[in-house]
Amino acid sequence: MRDVKDVRVSEIMVRKFDSLKPSDPVSKAVALLSKTSVNVVPVMSSGKCVGEVNQADLLKLAVDPKKVPQDLVVTQGFGLDLAFYAKTVRDVMTPHELSVDADTLVQDAALLMMREGARSVLVTGNGGVVGVLREEDILRRMR
Numbered sequence: 001m002r003d004v005k006d007v008r009v010s011e012i013m014v015r016k017f018d019s020l021k022p023s024d025p026v027s028k029a030v031a032l033l034s035k036t037s038v039n040v041v042p043v044m045s046s047g048k049c050v051g052e053v054n055q056a057d058l059l060k061l062a063v064d065p066k067k068v069p070q071d072l073v074v075t076q077g078f079g080l081d082l083a084f085y086a087k088t089v090r091d092v093m094t095p096h097e098l099s100v101d102a103d104t105l106v107q108d109a110a111l112l113m114m115r116e117g118a119r120s121v122l123v124t125g126n127g128g129v130v131g132v133l134r135e136e137d138i139l140r141r142m143r
Contacts, residue, residue, distance in 0.1 A: 002142050009109050010102035012141045013123045013131035019044045020053060022090035026061070029053045029089050040119040042132055043093045049122040049129070051093040058092060099124045100133070106141070109133055 004012075018032055019042045032041055033055055040054040098118050100109045102125035113121055113135070123131040 004106045004110075004138065004141055007106045007141060008102070009100055009104045009106055009123055009133050010125070010131075012106060012137050013102070013133045014137060015131045017042070017132045020089045020093075021045060022050060022088060022093065024089045026058075026087065026089060026092055029092070030058055033058060039136060040134055042120055042122055043089055044129075047129065049097055049099060051095040051097075052118060052120050053089055053093045054119050057094055061092065094118070098122065099129075101125060102130055106133075106138060110138055 020029055020032070022043055022045055029041065033039070033053070040052050042049050043051040043053060094117075096116055096118050098112060098116055099122040100112065102123050104123075109121055113119065113133075120132055120134040122129050123133055
């Protein structure tokens with residue numbers, strides 16, 4: 001296992017990435033996450049990250065709310081009949097507005113992601129978004 005303590009986000013971030021808009025249909029998120037090796041896609045609005053859609057967010061659409069145990073209703077947000085009303089990415093996304101500077105240490109970005117329960121964070125620099133850092137990017141660097 002490789003150490004990432006002194007690695008900068010800019011060294012491992014993804015510079016070209018897909019994103020979604022809150023108004024995009026859920027079907028676009030499903031198509032994007034099922035055709036790529038990516039587990040999470042940032043949701044952008046007016047050049048800012050407003051959240052993310054990950055596979056767990058979409059998995060909730062496959063579950064009949066009548067069969068969900070009470071503990072999952074409380075802890076994981078299951079229990080709403082998302083399939084009934086989920087029409088846009090906004091309906092299923094995990095909201096957050098997280099970003100880090102490209103010069104941030106990977107360990108600091110990872111701590112932020114863990115603290116906020118996010119699987120990705122946008123990377124900023126030169127006055128705009130320059131990339132995205134995802135859990136899988138960090139893990140790939142560690143091998």
